[in-house]
Amino acid sequence: MSRRAPFARWLDDTNDVTQTFLSAGQIPGLVNLAGGLPDPSTWPAPELADFAGRAVADHTQDALGYSPIDGLPDLRDRIAADYSRSDLRLTRDNVLITTGGMQGLELLGKVLLNSGDTIAAQSPAYLGAIDAWKPRTPQYRAMVLEQNGFDPHGSMTGAQFAYTVPNFSNPSGRLVPVDQRRALVAAAQATGCWLAEDDPYGHLYYDAAPLPRMLDLSATGAPVYDGQVIYLGTFSKMLAPGLRVGWVIAAPAVITATTTAKQGSDMFTSGLCQRIALQAMEQGVPDRILPGILDLYRARRDALCAAMATDLSDLFTWEVPTGGMFVWAVARDPSLDTDRLMKTGLDHGVCVSPSSVFDPLGRDRRAIRVNFTLNPPEVLAEGVRRLADATRMELTRAA
Amino acid sequence: MSRRAPFARWLDDTNDVTQTFLSAGQIPGLVNLAGGLPDPSTWPAPELADFAGRAVADHTQDALGYSPIDGLPDLRDRIAADYSRSDLRLTRDNVLITTGGMQGLELLGKVLLNSGDTIAAQSPAYLGAIDAWKPRTPQYRAMVLEQNGFDPHGSMTGAQFAYTVPNFSNPSGRLVPVDQRRALVAAAQATGCWLAEDDPYGHLYYDAAPLPRMLDLSATGAPVYDGQVIYLGTFSKMLAPGLRVGWVIAAPAVITATTTAKQGSDMFTSGLCQRIALQAMEQGVPDRILPGILDLYRARRDALCAAMATDLSDLFTWEVPTGGMFVWAVARDPSLDTDRLMKTGLDHGVCVSPSSVFDPLGRDRRAIRVNFTLNPPEVLAEGVRRLADATRMELTRAA
Structure with a gap:
């Protein structure tokens, strides 16, 4: 042979x-x-068991059939409404449902990276993100946010996107202060670099109230959000990781591109899992x-x-x-x-x-x-x- | 800006x-x-509704927790057993669970293609496969199997893998005859080209008994299958597409590589959906x-x-x-x-x-x-x- x-x-x-x-x-x-x-x-578990059975029995087409690539419209609407603020106006066109938060990272790499392109990554960086982007063979520029003289503008110039976990970063556990969040958003706006805000731990504040998200800080009051932040969320730490349901919130053009990429990644996220997550949100479980x-x-x-x-x-x-x-x-x-x-x-x-x-x-x-x-x-x-x-x-x- | x-x-x-x-x-x-x-x-639907509720209630860790990247061991064992024949010996090391059949295609591209590498594709070819491989920017060589003088060896020489849907190809509906299946397997063995057998319709024979799979034809009686075929299956046409559960059957080295790729794609497939599929298999539902x-x-x-x-x-x-x-x-x-x-x-x-x-x-x-x-x-x-x-x-x- x-x-x-x-x-x-x-x-x-x-x-x-x-x-x-x-x-x-x-x-x-x-x-x-x-x-x-x-x-x-x-x-x-008992509530999710109930929701699972009812999703199949009462929403059979959603749960068992082919779903839209970008997710169930009701779930996209619900997430858009949950994140909307007076000056941050989101619609379903700002939301893509992903197969866990990991797929959001993977799609980001597919959509934003040609081989050799640069990621400005908060350092140290989440292992899973590094894994997700390996097949795109990127270059890395380390952003050590706590270093004296850290220069967001210089770090982002020429990079395709900046990767950050502002809330209790994996692995460092570090909380990015609000002034630095503002500086990162301003640098993204000035340089054209996309700013990925990966936020699996955003609700896990033990000692104080949550800081504003960079997604919030990048809002301009536009009728439909069209800012520079690409926000990644997940139900894995809020409900249960086995559902594999996450979401991307971003400008409509980014949602369109990531939806095209998702079509070739896994076609769509299990409608059964999406219905369970939606029902949990509707009943206020998280x-x-x-x-x-x-x-x-x-x-x-x-x-x-x-x-x-x-x-x-x-x-x-x-x-x-x-x-x-x-x-x-x-x-x-x-x-x-x-x-x-x-x-x-x-x-x-x-x-x-x-x-x-x-x-x-x-x-x-x-x-x-x-x-x-x-x-x-x-x-x-x-x-x-x-x-x-x-x-x-x-x-x-x-x- | x-x-x-x-x-x-x-x-x-x-x-x-x-x-x-x-x-x-x-x-x-x-x-x-x-x-x-x-x-x-x-x-x-009624049975799957019951399985869904019971999966969460009775197998909570499997259904709601983080699962192994390569899938629930019981489901991998079950699929290995189902496909095993006297001279085709499969273990869980030959099986990776995927998020629908589409993800199997996507992982194949990630694992086998550097930019510009060649795919020898049965022509016309499944749209979803073409979509899945676009981010890898491959070259294509068309294999028109029904053409007089079609030369499998020449087609596969220098290609990374050959892509075929032998049972009722999407889109052509064509059934690849058994002699040609043998010729494709022989050419793959001779050239070193991997041979992808995408088989979503393998059980939908309306007029006759199923032909042997290329996976079967490539078996050599080895204690653990180590052949040239990479077989892709799915529950989408056998149970319901909304579950998003598929599988890859291949040589252990291919399973190891695709598992590494899956880690960065979506970490693992919903354990809830895997448990439902497993229960359906155990009860003989398909x-x-x-x-x-x-x-x-x-x-x-x-x-x-x-x-x-x-x-x-x-x-x-x-x-x-x-x-x-x-x-x-x-x-x-x-x-x-x-x-x-x-x-x-x-x-x-x-x-x-x-x-x-x-x-x-x-x-x-x-x-x-x-x-x-x-x-x-x-x-x-x-x-x-x-x-x-x-x-x-x-x-x-x-x-």
Whole structure:
């Protein structure tokens, strides 16, 4: 037999970290601090079971048939209405339904990138976004928003789009302050660079009221929003990830282009899942369950940070995040290699995410991302103790 | 404001025909012969409603949580078992679950194509496949399988993969005979070109027993299938399209690569939809409803072809298909432009698909694709009468 036709070149440069996260849940006794998983107790399962059965029985064509590529009109209307403000006027023409938030990222890459085009990415950046764009073979320009002298205009000049997670960024947990949001929007408007606002954690504020979205700040009062921000939302953290329903909010021309791309990606998002999400919105389920989610995750954030203060403060530095799902911890000793620490951690029964996977260039090995939403306080504390042991072993080895 | 960053170049070359099909259902009184839609009466709605509710209630983690990227292990095992034969041994490592059959096509493009690589495509080719691969900017080589002297080996040499729909091809309705299936498999093995077998209509045989799949013909009795065929299946025509569940069956290395690509496309397919499909398989629903589907569609195929024989035989030539969903009709008068006929048809209250959209180069304007699964016999007959009127008007205009 001849040599087989080879796979595409972008596959030479991949990592298996997400797969490791998703399968780490199967290792008995492991404390998984690596993923970004919600606590299953937050899912409104009985209501969703009821909605699922009724969606098929009462809305059979929507649930089982071919749906419009851009989503069920009622769901698009509902999302448009939910995000509209006095000067931010949205219609269904501003909304595309996607198969989870991940597909929104994927479509962004398809629609905005020719090979070699530049993304100005908040650094460190979400691993899943980097994965989504690999087949488009982009160049990256790092935006370190907290750095003195950060220049949004210079960063965005010549880039196709800027990628940000303003609310409790994955992985850094950082909240982008409102002044900087304004500066990013102004730079996008001045340079013509699109500004992607990825917002899976936008409702997970534990200590204060939510800041205005860049989508809001970019509104000009036009009759139909036509601004520079491309906003990505998802039901994964608000209802349940298994529904795989997310959305893009953007100028109509962007919705048209992403709809064309979606046609060739998966044709349309399951109408059954869309109907369940719509019914949940109509009955106010996300608003009703949110306070319980905030109480649960706030207590876990506090428990993790208390345990870290006890066991890790001589080894790492970090800021206590005011929302989201993650603490970003930077090693005090620059000789610590967190790629190695991840593997040593697995031997000690704890899994964390190394910083290399959040760097498009794969170089940053000085930090870890620690999740606090999945596990109860006592498990978080045990995980932190194991992590401290693993870190000391790694440092001994490096010395 | 500066000029905005432009969209990716592949978007310059798109069509809105699929969107026209999907929205044509909304025009009152229109006879839609254009899409490839199933009759909703074939969906086992009450059972699926029950499965949907029970999936969330009894399998909450599977249905609502994050699932493995490659699919629920039980569903992968079930599909592997269903396709296994004495010399075709499949395990879950040969199976990836996809978000509808369309995503299988999309992942194939991501995994096998660098820009400018060649696809040897059965011609005419499925519109959705052409759409799925546009962002990868491939070259096409047309394989006209029914042409005298067709040379599979020459066609596949230097191509990354060959694309075929052996069972009742969309759009031509053609059944690829078993000798030619063998020749295609042999050429793939000799050249190293991958051989994609897209099989959404594989169970819709109205007049005879199914032919062996190329997947079967490429088996070598290896303990785990490692052949040259990449098989794509879907529940869309077997249960209901709204579930968006399909699958890829291939060599483990292909499954690994497509799984990496899927991670960046939509992370995973809705576990709820996977559980519903699994439950339906376990209870034998597809097998139980198939005879009714075959009876319904066979009668409609016969009704359409009888109406065409009455009203269109002086205008078009066609072969009666022995399965699938479509009749492919070629205009007798070479001056007829079927792109124009499609629009004239809409004015006459009938929608058909013009051949240009099934040609990667967009040149073929001499044929139409006519669907017979969606409408009852009397509506098909009325649609054909309108189509005859529209064709005569177009020919008068062209003369």
